[in-house]
Amino acid sequence: MTNRADIDTASTPSLAGPPTMVRAAVSMPDTTTTIRHLDTSAAVGAVGWLEVESSAVCGTDVGLYGAGLDSPTVLGHHVVGTVVSVDRTQSAAWDVRPGDRVALEEYLPCMQQDCPACRIGDHRMCPQTDLFVGKRRVGLVPANDGSGLHGGNAEYMQLSANSLVYRLPAELDADLAAWTQPFANALDWTVDAGGAEEGSTVVIIGPGYHGISAVAAARAVGAARIVVIGVPESAGRLEIAESLGAVPVINDNDDLAELILRATGGEGADVLLDTVGLGGQAVAAARVLRKRGRLVIGGLGSTPVCELDLKSLVRGANTIVGVRGRSPDAVTRSIELLAGGRSGLEIVPSVDIGLDEVDDMLGRMATGQGPVSPHVVIRPQLRRPNTQKRGTLS
Incomplete structure (x- = not known):
C-alpha cells in the first residue's frame, strides 16, 4: 500500500461527517438487543468517524452476550x-483520508511510554485493553460513554486517537474484507505461534469461525495435511472445512489422540490448534505431536487446570503455547493474502444480516442455534431480510 504521510491533509477532499442521530443495535445485560438512535454530538474524544460496512460476529461477542453484559453496549x-x-x-498518523476503506483492531490501548506493551507496539497486551481487566475495546465500551458509538453494530462509529486503523485496498471484496481480523488471528496462531509451514501436518480442533480461518492460514503457507475435528452437530461446518482442503473428522466422544493418529496415518501432528478450549483433552492429545511439534491453545474452556505429561513433552521437545488476538504484522499479512486472492475464504458462505436482525441472531447463536456457516456478518446499512451470499450452506 502506498504511503501518503507526506500529503498535506488540509488540502485533501472531505466527506460529510456522520448524521446527528445514528441507528445502533444496543445489546443489553439481559441478553436482548434493541435498536436505538444514538447522538454523535455527545461523542467524547472522537478524532474521526467511520461509516460501518461490516461487523463480523466473533465467538467472543456471543460468549459475552450469553453470559450477560455489564451494561448496555454496542457490540462488534x-x-x-x-x-x-x-x-x-x-x-x-494512520495514513488515511476521508473516503478510505479501513479495518480496525478491537484494542484501545493506553499508548503510554511507561506501558511495557505499548512501548513496543504489543497493544493486545496493554492492561487497559485487556478483555478481563481494563476492557477498553471496540465493541465493549458501554453505550452510556459519550456517544456510545464504540462498536461495529451501528451505522457509524467514532474513531479515537488510540484506535488501531489499517487501510484496505479499495477493490477488496466486502465479504473477504470482513475476514480481516479472524484470518489475522489464524495466521498468528497457526503460523507464528504454531510454526506451520510448507509440508506441515496441522490439526485443528473446532470448525468454527477461527477454525475455518485456521484452515485457510495453514493452506496459505502450504501445509501438506490439514485435519479439522468437530462434534457431530458441526457436520455442516466440517463440510465447509473440507471444501477448503481439510480432512474432516467427527469426534463422537472418541479418544482425541487416537482420532488424530488415524486421521494422519499414524504420523501425528506438527501443529495441534485448539480453537474451542477443550482444555485437558487437548493437553492429553499433545502426546501425538511430532518432534518439536506445538500445541496451541486458543481458549480456556471448562478445564483451565489440567494434568500435563511432562515426559512426553520433554521427549518430543514439544511446546505448549497460549494465544490471544494477533500482532500488527499478522493483520498486514491478512490483508495482503485476502486482497491477493490467496486465502480461499471466498468460498465460505456469508450470512449477512441488518441491525434489525441482530437480536434474533445473537440469541440464536448464544444458545447454539446459529447458522451452519460461521461467517455471520452484520451489515448496518442493510435494510432488507436476511440474505446469504455465495453458497448454499446457511
Missing part, C-alpha cells in the same frame, strides 16, 4: 468501514 469488534471524517493529526 471485527469492523470494516469507510472513513467519513478524520482530523489532520490522525490522518497523517
Whole structure:
C-alpha cells in the first residue's frame, strides 16, 4: 500500500461527517438487543468517524452476550468501514483520508511510554485493553460513554486517537474484507505461534469461525495435511472445512489422540490448534505431536487446570503455547493474502444480516442455534431480510 504521510491533509477532499442521530443495535445485560438512535454530538474524544460496512460476529461477542453484559453496549469488534471524517493529526498518523476503506483492531490501548506493551507496539497486551481487566475495546465500551458509538453494530462509529486503523485496498471484496481480523488471528496462531509451514501436518480442533480461518492460514503457507475435528452437530461446518482442503473428522466422544493418529496415518501432528478450549483433552492429545511439534491453545474452556505429561513433552521437545488476538504484522499479512486472492475464504458462505436482525441472531447463536456457516456478518446499512451470499450452506 502506498504511503501518503507526506500529503498535506488540509488540502485533501472531505466527506460529510456522520448524521446527528445514528441507528445502533444496543445489546443489553439481559441478553436482548434493541435498536436505538444514538447522538454523535455527545461523542467524547472522537478524532474521526467511520461509516460501518461490516461487523463480523466473533465467538467472543456471543460468549459475552450469553453470559450477560455489564451494561448496555454496542457490540462488534471485527469492523470494516469507510472513513467519513478524520482530523489532520490522525490522518497523517494512520495514513488515511476521508473516503478510505479501513479495518480496525478491537484494542484501545493506553499508548503510554511507561506501558511495557505499548512501548513496543504489543497493544493486545496493554492492561487497559485487556478483555478481563481494563476492557477498553471496540465493541465493549458501554453505550452510556459519550456517544456510545464504540462498536461495529451501528451505522457509524467514532474513531479515537488510540484506535488501531489499517487501510484496505479499495477493490477488496466486502465479504473477504470482513475476514480481516479472524484470518489475522489464524495466521498468528497457526503460523507464528504454531510454526506451520510448507509440508506441515496441522490439526485443528473446532470448525468454527477461527477454525475455518485456521484452515485457510495453514493452506496459505502450504501445509501438506490439514485435519479439522468437530462434534457431530458441526457436520455442516466440517463440510465447509473440507471444501477448503481439510480432512474432516467427527469426534463422537472418541479418544482425541487416537482420532488424530488415524486421521494422519499414524504420523501425528506438527501443529495441534485448539480453537474451542477443550482444555485437558487437548493437553492429553499433545502426546501425538511430532518432534518439536506445538500445541496451541486458543481458549480456556471448562478445564483451565489440567494434568500435563511432562515426559512426553520433554521427549518430543514439544511446546505448549497460549494465544490471544494477533500482532500488527499478522493483520498486514491478512490483508495482503485476502486482497491477493490467496486465502480461499471466498468460498465460505456469508450470512449477512441488518441491525434489525441482530437480536434474533445473537440469541440464536448464544444458545447454539446459529447458522451452519460461521461467517455471520452484520451489515448496518442493510435494510432488507436476511440474505446469504455465495453458497448454499446457511
